[in-house]
Amino acid sequence: MRKRYISLIVCGALAASSLAGFAACGDGNKNGKPKPDAGTADDPIVLTVWASNDQQESVKQMCEAFKAANPDKVYDIKFGVVGESDAKSKMEENVQAGADVYGYAGDQTAALYGIGALSEVEPAVAEELRTRTGATYQLTLANGKCYSYPYAGDNGFFMYYDSSVVSAEEAKTLDGVIAACKKAGRKVHFDYTNSWYALGFAYGMGATYSYEWSGSKPTGFTTTLGDKGPDGVHSYLEYNGQMLKELAAEPTIQKGDDSVIGSSLNTRTVGAIITGTWNAGKVKAGFKAGWPSATYKDGYAATTLPKWKSSLDNKYYDWATMAGGKCYGVNSYSKNLAEAHKLAQFLSSDEMQLKRFQDNNIGPASATVAAMDEVQSNLAIATMLKQKEACSVTDGSKPQSYWDEAGSFATDMTGGTVTDLADRAAKMIKAMKDAVA
């Protein structure tokens, strides 16, 4: 006679575990929004805040200030170590377990909105943000509404250079910079196949792009990248592609990520670097007097992006940066939504932006704070803010297909295999459009 106990035990265990699972998840699955905390000593308002490791201390102090500013309620604020660049992937893992208030990079607004990690900012507050932060406000837009509180406006690229090699005059044009560096046996660092940098020439000439969103879904892509440029023959994108092709062939240009910048600064074999504020400390140390040997002079300098000359019509054009920033978002699954909005608003206030600049050298999003002498005395951040004013294109929300296609275009242009420039450029724009159609 056969025994069936084992199968029964297995089934029983399965039943028990699934029962337990249901008991735990049952109410999360269906309607039944948890009641917000009351804010009394017995039932404090629990909020979780994510901040990167180096901002932990600063953000904790800000939250203490928030508690002090709201003495009528009791808060229990918890902290998680998640940087702005990781916020998206963490939220994608489980948005319902994510922080109530968290910092993130502005170009991820649509993606975060798409998974429900952002909730709308009160329209009146959004209006105030608009006037306070100027252009930066753009980057918080998705769906025509405001979904986040900008607090940093320093994401973009400009040029650092070694003034002992490149003069301020030479730094005004890219060919001047290349010639000066070549003469000194130095390199010019520019990561031209990186899709974030790759299309700056076309945008500098005045090309624009914008995505239309229906919720988190991009439904349309409008761009003037394909419009005819100043010579009436080539499009903006073709100008850009031609420039990429020539840069790739220029031995003085070096490409690579931040680690390459670091290693070329260690030996000071680089004379100019196209990068952003996050590398300021590294560059300053690399261009200081007596580094790496006593004969080297102090040369830390920065300027807005130089003008570049197109070989298509032998004229000089502006060079644009992607300009973005960082924002606080409020998780739409937050149990204490109203309080979370209050905290996010507080954390992105002018005062806190100034404090963030003082504590962590983070460039402010607010025009008022940016204009302060204290901020203007920081060369890298001041240059970035100037670059943003002078020539920039908003680093708004883009679907992954934008990056993929821009990257493919840059790889192809610099690979030396493209014969029909116009065709390749048209293909990129078509692929970008098709991806959201």
Place this chain on the structure above:
Amino acid sequence: MAKAVTELEYLGMSGWQKFCYRFVTFFQRLPAVILNFFRVTIPGLGRRIWNAIKSVFRTIWNAAAHGDWKTRFSFVIFGFSQFANKQIMRGLLFFVFEFLFIIYMSLFGAGQLRYFSTLGEVERTKPGWGPNGEMIEGAVGDHSLLILLYGLLTILFILAFIYAWYASVKSAYAVQQYKEANQHLSTAKEDIKRLADAQYHKTLLTGPLIGLTIFTILPILFMIFIAFTNYDIDHLAPEYLFTWSGFNNFKALFDGSYGKGVEFGRVFGQLLLWTVIWAFFATFSNYIVGMIVALMINKKGIRLKKLWRTVLIMTIAVPQFVSLLLMSNMLGDEGVINKLLQTWGIIGSPIKFLSDKYLVKVTVIVVNMWIGIPYTMLMVSGILMNIPADLYESARIDGAGPVKMYFKITLPYVFHVTTPYLISTFVGNLNNFGVIYLLSGGGPTMSRARSGGAGESDLLITWLYKLITDKKTYGVASVISILMFLLTSILSLIVYNRSKAVKNEEDFM
């Protein structure tokens, strides 16, 4: 076409000829093997399944037709017959299971199954702001992912319930027959005792079986189910609903109809080809060069054998990801190697080890040798030391040179022992995520438009990773992993079976 050779002719061949002969005949026989699989193996399997089903229904029919009232009552109340015949524990277990199942279904299961056909209907409403600045609360909607998961669990549970029902009926009828034959019915004590003795395998296998179900079978089933949904970046749970989409994901992979601006079919084809090429070269380059190194070290008259071996094994001592990341840095366009070569004036512009679409393929294969050769060397060294020395001695007396001895003695010996290793390495290399991801990251990006960010040196497995983390096309990704599973399993099954046959039919000595 290799013509059939007689046994005598075959034995007269050199090691290489034998190898080539077997290589050719393997592919000649392959159609027959596949045909055999469809003509004999599958019908055979079908017959066995049919017989099993027949016997199940016969048992149920017998119990219904010939059972007494107690047995028939067991059709409705599990374990009734056992209970009535004083097999209390057994009856109780059956009954408790039925009881749990009914509670589960009425409380949760039925609800989960109701939504299973649509994977949820109510979309979430987001919180927002009213015209006067008052907050409008959102409402939680259906969570398609959880509905799918719990629906799957419920289905498994129902299958278990059907099985338990069958077991209960069968056992009830058996109890009746035992009783009629006046045989002894085992008591609970005896049952438990048997679990520690004659039925010990069941006791042992319970744990692994539960683990296997929860951690392997359930996720695999879950993944297969996802392949038939439109779960992707536009339908992310819990914010949005996703639903069944039939074979759309499969279609997308083969006709490129997927509307996300990516030609999945083309990229898949290109990467599949590269994956196979990579697996072939990664496997055999390591194998052959590793064997040569082992032979060189093993050669008589080589001094400091232990030192050479130790030096090579040092590369194993360094964690693989460390050496791969280091290599990746060194080989970059601005890496140490290019810098040094430029400083010495050997090259003008950097060699694009990792950024040229052809060179990167060579680079990853060569760097992979750095990691793989020591393992092959170690293994082959062991085998070489095991080859009886008298074989070589008699060969030498017969006047064989070193090359002849290598092809006649060493290679056949080593090849025989290492065939399973070669197969598993090949299959492992098809899915070698670490080397590619750490070394080139799949780069450079495919230059053609609509490649969706896939890289030239991406294997299917690293592409899968990109599809899931960057693009979130879970449906298509599931299809690809199903195809990869089929590819690797069929390949290993065929080759394993064949290699065993080859082993049996010929004795190398």
